[in-house]
Amino acid sequence: MSLNFYRRVAFGLSPNEKPDKDPLNWAINQLDIIPDLLWPGTIPTEKDLRKKYGEWVYGDREVLRKKFKNDKHAYRKAKDELRIKTGERYFELNEHAIRHFQTKYSKQPVFERFWLFWGNHFAISEKDFLAEFSTGPYQREIIRPNMVKTFEEMVQSVTTSWCMIHHLDNSESFGPNSKKGMEWGETINENHARELLELHTVSPNAGYTQEDVIQLAYIMTGWAHKWDRKNLETGDIWFDQEMHQKGDKIVLGVKYKNDAKRELAKVIHDLATHPICIKFVSTKLCRHFITDEPTDEMINPVIEAWNKSNGNLIEIHKAVITQAYKYNEITHKFHPPEIWLMQLSRMFDLNIPLSFEKMNYTFKSKPNNRQRQLSWILREIGHSPYRAKQPNGWSDLEVDWVSPELLLRRFWFSSVELPILVKSGNRSHNFILDCLKNNFEDHENMASLIENFRFGTSNYDLGQKYGVICNLPGVLKI
Amino acid sequence: MNCTRRNFLIGGSTTLFLSGYFPKISFASMQKKNLIIISLRGGMDGLTAVPVIGDKRLKKLRKKLILEDVLNLNSDFGLHPKLEIFHKLWQKNQAAFVHATNIPYTGRSHFDGQNLMETGAHIPYKEKTGWLGRGLLASNIIGKGLAISLPMPLLLRGVPQNNNFFPSPDFVETKLIDQIYNEFKGEHNELIKSTLDTIRQRPLSMQIATDSDDRKKLALEAAKQLKDQSGPRVAVFDLDGFDTHAAQGGVDGAHADELEEVNKIVTILHENLGQAFDNTLILTLTEFGRTIKQNGGYGTEHGYGSAILMAGGLLKKSQVYTDWPGLKKKELFEGRDLNSTIDSRAVYNSAMSICFNQDPEFLRKEVFWGDELPDLSQELFKI
Numbered sequence: 001m002s003l004n005f006y007r008r009v010a011f012g013l014s015p016n017e018k019p020d021k022d023p024l025n026w027a028i029n030q031l032d033i034i035p036d037l038l039w040p041g042t043i044p045t046e047k048d049l050r051k052k053y054g055e056w057v058y059g060d061r062e063v064l065r066k067k068f069k070n071d072k073h074a075y076r077k078a079k080d081e082l083r084i085k086t087g088e089r090y091f092e093l094n095e096h097a098i099r100h101f102q103t104k105y106s107k108q109p110v111f112e113r114f115w116l117f118w119g120n121h122f123a124i125s126e127k128d129f130l131a132e133f134s135t136g137p138y139q140r141e142i143i144r145p146n147m148v149k150t151f152e153e154m155v156q157s158v159t160t161s162w163c164m165i166h167h168l169d170n171s172e173s174f175g176p177n178s179k180k181g182m183e184w185g186e187t188i189n190e191n192h193a194r195e196l197l198e199l200h201t202v203s204p205n206a207g208y209t210q211e212d213v214i215q216l217a218y219i220m221t222g223w224a225h226k227w228d229r230k231n232l233e234t235g236d237i238w239f240d241q242e243m244h245q246k247g248d249k250i251v252l253g254v255k256y257k258n259d260a261k262r263e264l265a266k267v268i269h270d271l272a273t274h275p276i277c278i279k280f281v282s283t284k285l286c287r288h289f290i291t292d293e294p295t296d297e298m299i300n301p302v303i304e305a306w307n308k309s310n311g312n313l314i315e316i317h318k319a320v321i322t323q324a325y326k327y328n329e330i331t332h333k334f335h336p337p338e339i340w341l342m343q344l345s346r347m348f349d350l351n352i353p354l355s356f357e358k359m360n361y362t363f364k365s366k367p368n369n370r371q372r373q374l375s376w377i378l379r380e381i382g383h384s385p386y387r388a389k390q391p392n393g394w395s396d397l398e399v400d401w402v403s404p405e406l407l408l409r410r411f412w413f414s415s416v417e418l419p420i421l422v423k424s425g426n427r428s429h430n431f432i433l434d435c436l437k438n439n440f441e442d443h444e445n446m447a448s449l450i451e452n453f454r455f456g457t458s459n460y461d462l463g464q465k466y467g468v469i470c471n472l473p474g475v476l477k478i
Numbered sequence: 479m480n481c482t483r484r485n486f487l488i489g490g491s492t493t494l495f496l497s498g499y500f501p502k503i504s505f506a507s508m509q510k511k512n513l514i515i516i517s518l519r520g521g522m523d524g525l526t527a528v529p530v531i532g533d534k535r536l537k538k539l540r541k542k543l544i545l546e547d548v549l550n551l552n553s554d555f556g557l558h559p560k561l562e563i564f565h566k567l568w569q570k571n572q573a574a575f576v577h578a579t580n581i582p583y584t585g586r587s588h589f590d591g592q593n594l595m596e597t598g599a600h601i602p603y604k605e606k607t608g609w610l611g612r613g614l615l616a617s618n619i620i621g622k623g624l625a626i627s628l629p630m631p632l633l634l635r636g637v638p639q640n641n642n643f644f645p646s647p648d649f650v651e652t653k654l655i656d657q658i659y660n661e662f663k664g665e666h667n668e669l670i671k672s673t674l675d676t677i678r679q680r681p682l683s684m685q686i687a688t689d690s691d692d693r694k695k696l697a698l699e700a701a702k703q704l705k706d707q708s709g710p711r712v713a714v715f716d717l718d719g720f721d722t723h724a725a726q727g728g729v730d731g732a733h734a735d736e737l738e739e740v741n742k743i744v745t746i747l748h749e750n751l752g753q754a755f756d757n758t759l760i761l762t763l764t765e766f767g768r769t770i771k772q773n774g775g776y777g778t779e780h781g782y783g784s785a786i787l788m789a790g791g792l793l794k795k796s797q798v799y800t801d802w803p804g805l806k807k808k809e810l811f812e813g814r815d816l817n818s819t820i821d822s823r824a825v826y827n828s829a830m831s832i833c834f835n836q837d838p839e840f841l842r843k844e845v846f847w848g849d850e851l852p853d854l855s856q857e858l859f860k861i
Contacts, residue, residue: 169777187773204602389519404680407674409646415654417648472661
């Protein structure tokens with residue numbers, strides 16, 4: 001088995017890891033339990049950060065805008081101070097650190113790859129202040145704990161999470177015949193219902209109609225944040241009977257009797273166990289780990305494992321890895337920028353993320369450049385994980401990640417920025433050679449390309465070496 | 479609202495259709511013509527950008543979203559105040575709008591819709607190339623596409639050697655690019671290899687480092703390149719954020735902010751293209767319009783018909799070109815959306831035929847699988 005399997009299903013091998021005698025078992029054994037989060041710094045809870053979110057929007061919208069309504073400049077200044085005080089400028093940086101620390105040091109890197117996959121399947125795109133306060137904790141508290149449960153359970157958690165409900169506007173969806181809908185003349189917002197069908201479960205392949213979307217939106221009415229004057233939109237999620245559309249609903253030909261909050265769990269059960277959903281999600285998993293256009297032959301064993309285990313994600317993950325192993329030598333997969341960065345960080349033991357002591361933040365001034373570094377790099381290489389442009393998340397296709405500028409960004413990072421991230425003990429030529437040997441069959445050929453710079457340890461020299469090796473065909477693509 | 483259904487299709491394009499199309503070879507057609515596309519992702523609300531004037535029903539259904547004040551176009555239509563460059567150009571016959579138009583897609587999904595707006599096809603995700611890429615290829619215009627975005631938009635795919643401009647904060651040495659290039663020999667790497675080819679052939683002005691957050695700088699560079707006779711002939715800008723399910727607003731608000739971005743880009747292009755603006759056509763794409771009725775969050779839902787914003791010297795005249803379907807309940811698509819009476823792809827096809835000096839019939843077959851798309855060149859553009 002080629003060493004590239006460790007990058008196909010994980011992040012490559014760090015300098016103190018050695019290839020396993022049985023790589024398939026090595027990978028499969030990582031999927032049964034949820035590894036602890038390793039970040040030694042602060043790991044705030046979703047609830048804490050939502051409170052901060054509330055302080056930020058309340059402070060800005062209700063306090064500052066009124067206080068400074070005639071003085072634009074004073075308003076701006078006060079708003080900037082509030083950003084600092086509430087951590088609006090900081091928390092996303094900390095979330096990136098938690099995430100990258102995990103993919104770098106986790107003893108179950110294969111599990112972490114699935115974590116990234118699910119976070120992107122149930123993506124939170126760039127909207128309001130979700131990236132700043134909410135998407136990170138959502139990944140940790142909603143996605144992660146469900147990875148050893150069933151797919152259906154994961155859909156249930158995601159659909160009723162504050163983050164997704166805010167993201168897809170379900171709090172603004174009123175049953176037109178509900179008490180509040182009638183009183184206020186309000187109606188549904190279809191956004192969340194549509195994406196639950198299209199992106200999260202059955203996909204358009206299921207052939208649902210506009211009426212199905214409307215009916216599902218009716219079922220979902222009432223699942224909203226609890227509004228109050230101080231917390232605004234950041235209150236807990238509850239089921240508001242007074243927003244809920246009365247009457248029976250029919251989605252994809254199945255009738256759901258008027259049953260208030262219990263309707264949602266029933267329809268999610270049917271969607272999450274729908275054969276078209278199973279095929280759609282299995283295909284996405286294979287696309288992520290095997291190749292852009294996986295064949296039925298590749299996908300079918302995953303579907304079988306799904307059916308056999310009633311959607312148990314542990315079993316599904318194992319089937320995906322088994323397929324990835326089986327097809328490792330004959331398929332190719334191009335990795336998006338963030339995974340590439342995580343792999344470089346693990347293989348070459350880069351200083352990513354910054355140490356937790358240096359990530360400590362006092363909420364008194366703007367985060368410094370070092371604290372912003374990782375997030376800045378992610379943005380510059382085109383892949384800021386919690387800021388996908390649309391609710392379908394980041395693409396898993398090579399064509400979406402190859403353009404002159406996207407490639408140049410990688411060349412720029414590896415030749416200009418990466419040398420700054422090389423630890424002082426790792427600047428020798430031999431260190432690079434060892435890392436290459438640990439991760440690539442053709443390490444000798446790779447070494448020959450950087451031979452000219454073997455005596456150099458300056459940032460410039462390291463840039464010459466890393467610039468080449470990080471962008472070779474077998475590194476960009478396995 | 480005085481306008482009724484207009485029978486323009488009978489008089490204009492059909493006859494041209496039958497008589498065939500013979501491009502005039504003149505000095506004007508030797509000049510390089512530029513086609514600039516601005517993709518408005520999320521579903522641009524045509525009724526906010528180019529509102530109908532005095533429609534009581536619209537006022538009733540959109541209480542919180544009505545514009546208090548619009549720029550005047552004609553007796554039937556106004557213009558959103560944030561689109562002032564279009565208003566300025568309108569006075570000079572250099573701005574026009576196509577209204578109640580969309581691609582033939584009624585599914586209301588952003589992702590399917592954007593895919594189809596770029597591929598020009600009927601089934602989402604089936605085609606892997608964009609109509610603009612295929613149009614360039616069919617017209618044998620290779621290596622003349624420029625995207626102002628980090629990824630290569632689907633719209634431009636299908637023709638090799640497209641470029642994009644979205645520079646990194648620091649330089650990349652040519653030597654490094656060459657060295658990497660030399661290693662890309664094997665199979666499975668064609669896309670990366672051809673992209674590296676493009677990188678190696680970039681003009682000097684693109685080999686810079688800058689702050690790509692600054693849309694102004696990007697638009698400036700695009701204008702500079704488009705002005706160059708040997709430079710790109712097609713540029714694609716990408717804007718998102720039109721999906722205003724909440725707080726859509728009127729004169730100000732979420733939709734207005736996005737229109738302001740469009741206005742900025744067009745303003746810079748107009749100012750910096752100079753004479754070349756006369757040989758330029760700018761047009762917008764979007765995946766669908768938005769519902770007539772406001773929703774629970776003072777926003778709108780995904781709809782159907784929208785509008786195309788156009789600017790440039792290649793326009794025939796200032797006009798709102800439409801076959802207005804009306805806004806009465808029974809006139810709406812599925813009782814909720816502005817209908818589409820003009821297949822937007824007919825506008826795209828005609829625009830390409832003008833900018834690429836190509837027979838629209840030929841393009842229609844090569845690019846749009848011979849779909850029934852009337853030639854609108856005579857009505858919309860200078861021939």
